[in-house]
Amino acid sequence: MKNLITRTLVGIVFLAIMIGGILWRPDTMILLFAVIAGLTMWEYTGLVNDYVEGAQINRLISTVAGIYLVLAVAGIQIGLVYGAMAFVPYIITVVYLLVAGLYTPSVNPLHSWTYTMFGQMYIALPLSLISLLSFRTGMDAAYSVEYNPLLPLSIFIFLWTNDTGAYCCGSLFGRHKLFPSVSPGKTWEGSIGGGFFVVLAAVIVWYFSSEGVLTLTQWIGLAIVVAVTGTWGDLVESKIKRVIGIKDSGNMLPGHGGMLDRFDSSLLAIPSAVVYIYTISLV
Secondary structure, three states: OHHHHHHHHHHHHHHHHHHHHHHHOHHHHHHHHHHHHHHHHHHHHHHHHHHOOOOOOOHHHHHHHHHHHHHHHHHHHOOOOOHHHHHHHHHHHHHHHHHHHHHOOOOOHHHHHHHHHHHHHHHHHHHHOHHHHHEEEEOOOOOEEEEOOHHHHHHHHHHHHHHHHHHHHHHHHOOOEEEOOOEEEEEHHHHHHHHHHHHHHHHHHHHHOOOOOOOHHHHHHHHHHHHHHHHHHHHHHHHHHHHHOOOOOOOOEOOOEOHHHHHOOHHHHHHHHHHHHHHHHHO
């Protein structure tokens, strides 16, 4: 009962921070995902340093690099900085991390470099792309930026709906394992049920959304993309934990595990949603 109360309270606070941070103001959204990137990178680098033999990552520099990438992409989207110059400090940081590996005692420096770069690609890059869904730049003579919090928020609404629907349907009807070697608890019945509830969520989001954001068909398409890639994202993190030999990625969120446990689905869903949105905008 105590664990259930803790899990519930933490879940309520988590949802309030996520929804409030996205809806309140564009700068709170940017700050929110910069913090998420920083905490998740810090957790990931700690896992590698503690559990992967022969690999050592510079936690501070890697974390700062991840935070900066989120801020750089957002800065470009809102017109605070222009062009590729925004990424120069990030490139310098990445070069430093590679060169520093030459002077870090390690059983296998290639392991350190691989895990360092994987962290940037796996965590920092996907979280930085959230700004591509949040801001639309006007191309008229008067430079303007429009903030639309519904698209980034919808990604998490669909992910949360998919997780909840898959858990409930899997618990009630689950018989056939989805990917037993990675996540024995997931079933095809749960995944199909989660997808059904995600489609319903897409209809509700469309009904309450402003006209001209996405059509009903486009909302359903986005929901399906997020549900499928979000499931893959969950499986990827499960595979990482199995390889490392841990159950939870951390304990930053009591009752819910670590930051990677909470955002693993979004690490594939966000870039996939960006590809989907930009693709349908060209059709």
